[in-house]
Amino acid sequence: MDLKHRRPSLALAGGALTACALALAAPCVALPDPGRAATGTDTHTRCISTPAEYLMAWEKRQVRCVSPALFGTTHTRGSTSLYPSGFWYAWAGSNTNLERYLALRRAYGHQPAKVGIGILSYVGFPGLDTFDTPTDLAVYTLPEGVQARVPSFETWFRLLDEEFGDTGAYPLRAQTDLVVAYSRLGPHRDVVDAFQSVTGCKRTALLQGREPSAAIGCNASFLGALRAAGPSPYTTGESKKCFANFASRYRGPRNAAALRAVLFQCQDAGFLNTGVGLGYNTYANPFVCEPAYRQSVRQKYTGREFIVPNSTLDRLPSHVDIGLDLGRPSERRFLRTGYC
Structure with a gap:
């Protein structure tokens, strides 16, 4: 310095x-x-x-x-x-x-x-x-x-249980896998790496501003959950309807990728989100x-x-x-x- x-x-x-x-x-x-x-x-x-x-x-x-x-x-x-x-x-x-x-x-x-x-x-x-x-x-x-509230992953799933009841849409095993993926980062790996490891979406493409798709490596569970959830509240959607859509329409495995997708789509928890209540950026x-x-x-x-x-x-x-x-x-x- x-x-x-x-x-x-x-x-x-x-x-x-x-x-x-x-x-x-x-x-x-x-x-x-x-x-x-x-x-x-x-x-x-x-x-x-x-x-x-x-x-x-x-x-x-x-x-x-x-x-x-x-x-x-x-x-x-x-x-x-x-x-x-x-x-x-x-x-x-x-x-x-x-x-x-x-x-x-x-x-x-x-x-x-x-x-x-x-x-x-x-x-x-x-x-x-x-x-x-x-x-x-x-x-x-x-x-x-x-x-x-602190926006940890656990907080989101607690809020969903309080709002919709225990629908089985967010299995504890998948919640645990998601939290573990974000909590076991080494000193040179960040939350964008965690997002990639869970969803498959390539870090470089995300930072270039490309939308999630199979073309940038996003896996089937992540993309299927996005489709099931429907439009984002940034366009014509509503958060609660988005979560309800995922719960009722998604037919794929309810794994960490699917849970990460629904938070991404319904509540603006983007790829820079840490899941622990701290901000982060690559800049x-x-x-x-x-x-x-x-x-x-x-x-x-x-x-x-x-x-x-x-x-x-x-x-x-x-x-x-x-x-x-x-x-x-x-x-x-x-x-x-x-x-x-």
């Missing part, structure tokens, strides 16, 4: 940068201390507790701690719900993710594409080399009594000052993620929308060369 090439704006990160300089054997994480205010001097500033306060900190390029009562979800600009209306659950970033976003804004406010694309990368978006859909970040609180982590190819698999895990019941924005107790500047695709070399 070459500390001489660190951007001057990151030198304002205070203790975090000092710790990096003293620990040369460790990767340098360019994150200001979330307990500090924008001046870098007030370590006693109370945590942000409302979406309006978060927006104010964003606009002032402050870095502050954020209450666990706040969540963040990216959505297409102009949409009226957290996720498209057919989804049962929406994916939500934690308060620690929101703190990271403030750190990106503080460090790279003069390079807005690094902020907007950096947030989408941290969330776990694939295909960011060409992504150009106008996108906002919704920061919000949940209605009283509504809980966020360079914005907070590790190395190019993507030099970052370890462990360094490419990002923040905590949750699922919350999908909702229209006007039914949330409070929320703000923050427009993300994605810049132009030609400005995104940092996805591979690193941010700092």
Whole structure:
């Protein structure tokens, strides 16, 4: 790691940068201390507790701690719900993710594409080399009594049992095989490798943006389950109908590949999904000052993620929308060369 090439704006990160300089054997994480205010001097500033306060900190390029009562979800600009209306659950970033976003804004406010694309990368978006859909970040609180859940594979199957009863659609043996495939990764294998080992879909093709098909090696169980589940909620489908379709229509072996397919199709658990409640991406982590190819698999895990019941924005107790500047695709070399 070459500390001489660190951007001057990151030198304002205070203790975090000092710790990096003293620990040369460790990767340098360019994150200001979330307990500090924008001046870098007030370590006693109370945590942000409302979406309006978060927006104010964003606009002032402050870095502050954020209450666990706040969540963040990216959505297409102009949409009226957290996720498209057919989804049962929406994916939500934690308060620690929101703190990271403030750190990106503080460090790279003069390079807005690094902020907007950096947030989408941290969330776990694939295909960011060409992504150009106008996108906002919704920061919000949940209605009283509504809980966020950790989206582990076990959580999904528990939710399905609670909603539909024990239909036999998701055998415990297949659940176990799926979890084991994701929990026995070596130090140089990641969740995309796990997805390939379960579904057969080739890693290289997935990262190139190709859709699942036999042409990229996806196995019969995975493809059969996709067909049985029907359309995704991203198009004309609905999550609950999608799960019900799989339960009643799928005639193939109910194995790990079939279960992985139904989560993929019905609830947006894509090939970058970890199944443990942490984000992941193959692009360079914005907070590790190395190019993507030099970052370890462990360094490419990002923040905590949750699922919350999908909702229209006007039914949330409070929320703000923050427009993300994605810049132009030609400005995104940092996805591979690193941010700092």
